[in-house]
Amino acid sequence: MNETRAMTVSAPQRGAPRILVVEDESALSLLLAYNLEAEGFLVERVERGDEAELRLEESVPDLVILDWMLPGVSGLEICRRLRARDATRTLPVIMLTARGEEGERVRGLSVGADDYVVKPFSVPELMARVRALLRRSRPERVATKLSAGDIELDRETRRVRRGGRDIHLGPTEFRLLEYLMEKPGRVFARSQLLDSVWGFSVEIDERTVDVHIGRLRKALAKATETDPIRTVRGAGYSFDETFGRA
Numbered sequence: 001m002n003e004t005r006a007m008t009v010s011a012p013q014r015g016a017p018r019i020l021v022v023e024d025e026s027a028l029s030l031l032l033a034y035n036l037e038a039e040g041f042l043v044e045r046v047e048r049g050d051e052a053e054l055r056l057e058e059s060v061p062d063l064v065i066l067d068w069m070l071p072g073v074s075g076l077e078i079c080r081r082l083r084a085r086d087a088t089r090t091l092p093v094i095m096l097t098a099r100g101e102e103g104e105r106v107r108g109l110s111v112g113a114d115d116y117v118v119k120p121f122s123v124p125e126l127m128a129r130v131r132a133l134l135r136r137s138r139p140e141r142v143a144t145k146l147s148a149g150d151i152e153l154d155r156e157t158r159r160v161r162r163g164g165r166d167i168h169l170g171p172t173e174f175r176l177l178e179y180l181m182e183k184p185g186r187v188f189a190r191s192q193l194l195d196s197v198w199g200f201s202v203e204i205d206e207r208t209v210d211v212h213i214g215r216l217r218k219a220l221a222k223a224t225e226t227d228p229i230r231t232v233r234g235a236g237y238s239f240d241e242t243f244g245r246a
Contacts, residue, residue: 096119
């Protein structure tokens with residue numbers, strides 16, 4: 001690609017937007033992951049279309065960078081299938097391809113890709129497209145502050161307040177609250193929370209989620225305050241979408 005960054009990449013924070021890179025050229029896949037992590041994103045890479053489909057069935061990321069030509073299943077077909085599923089109908093997709101003809105671009109966009117980037121491309125330009133697409137499609141993932149009722153979470157200062165008091169949370173409880181507040185009302189299974197808050201490769205018991213949810217509840221709800229976290233028996237947890245409403 002045209003440009004790379006000469007810099008030290010710090011580890012992205014858990015709870016950052018998650019991006020799946022589906023690219024069978026290993027060097028390009030590594031380059032994209034390096035630059036995305038430098039921007040603060042969590043990145044997972046797969047090199048086959050069938051592997052990508054399995055991963056997307058297990059957990060839906062915030063954005064997919066998808067190569068057109070892939071072994072197993074083509075990127076074009078993956079995009080078509082994503083748009084046919086309710087869970088991924090609105091998932092942002094940037095398609096990469098060596099095909100620059102107008103007809104091919106139209107074909108890629110017609111199956112549901114949100115953006116279309118022709119190789120070779122400028123890496124900083126692609127990073128700008130990723131940020132712009134996330135701002136449009138997932139504003140809650142890039143907003144500085146999240147709020148619901150009398151609870152406010154500030155991503156920059158890593159502070160949480162309820163009413164007039166500071167709420168002191170450990171790093172894991174902060175990430176849990178952040179993730180739940182991004183999608184009020186949506187129920188997350190323990191396995192989904194483990195993937196999104198602890199990370200793709202962490203192998204810990206799902207009951208660990210219960211322990212940290214308990215700590216979060218204890219910190220958030222004092223005395224007669226309403227607990228904003230809802231337990232859905234047999235399914236998981238959600239941030240109550242009615243919290244703070246009259």
